[in-house]
Amino acid sequence: MSVLLALPARFDSSRYPGKPLAVLKGPDGEKSLIRRSWEAAMAVRGVDRVVVATDDGRIRDHAEGFGAEVVMTSSTCRNGTERCAEAAAALPGQEIVVNLQGDAPLTPPWFVEALIAGLRADPGADIATPVLRCDGRMLASLRADRRAGRVGGTTAVFGAGGRGLYFSKEVIPFTGQDHGPAEPTPVFHHVGVYAYRPAALAAYPGWPVGPLETLEGLEQLRFLENGRQVLCVGVEARGRQFWELNNPSDVAVIEAMMAEMG
DSSP: OOOEEEEEEOOOOOOSTTGGGGGEETTEEEEHHEEEHEEEEEEEEOEEEEEESSSSSSHHHHHHHHTOEEOOOOOOOOHHHHHOOOOOSEEEEEEEEEEEEOOOOOHHHHHHHHHHHHHHHOOOOOOOEEEEEEEHHHHHHHHHHHHHHOOOEEEEEEEGGGBEEEEEOOOOOOOOOOOOOOOOEEEEEEEEOOOOOOOOHGGGGGGGGOOHHHHHHTTTTHHHHOOOEEEEEEETTTTTTOOOOOTTTTTHHHHHHHHHHO
């Protein structure tokens, strides 16, 4: 049984139209966001097939131009998980389907490898997703986004056995403390990567969008609202910086991180 990794990519983002084709300058030159995300996917060990899942011809042509395999999906997909469900349905027979969202080019490969291992080791989990303990620098960035009215990263809280309790675009749990840049904090950054069991993924598009998913705009909450078990897998940055491209202002942040990491 094999592992499929899909990169959902849509052109019509409400916060950043055309985001997958946005150009990021790095030490290796200028490359699009979707290309950098595809290169991150190709570095993951234990994945048998990597595809870009999109409904847009511009993204398809661009991705095929740099050598990616593309699966065309419908324009009715409401989020990346639904797009991955369509891609998985077109490529059946998978043991695990991974959703590496196309706006996270700095995702370290060991994050995804940990998810695959975690899901295999926990038969009661329907979906696995990584959480990264924030240091003071990351927490300050999350707080700064919220103060400025921007939607930045997502935070997660979880209970015994790593079972997810809630995910939010607010900074949770509350902590009134100030922390040094390298000091660990009680806040965990949710990294927008998922590993699904195919049965749970196939069921997902048929569930109604619940009130929590509607309020937060977070697709993983649909699993919690339908009683499915979400496994939060703790990962470590190992000195790597991580940030997602959610807003146009994040381009400069990611470029600075790439420059710093070389």
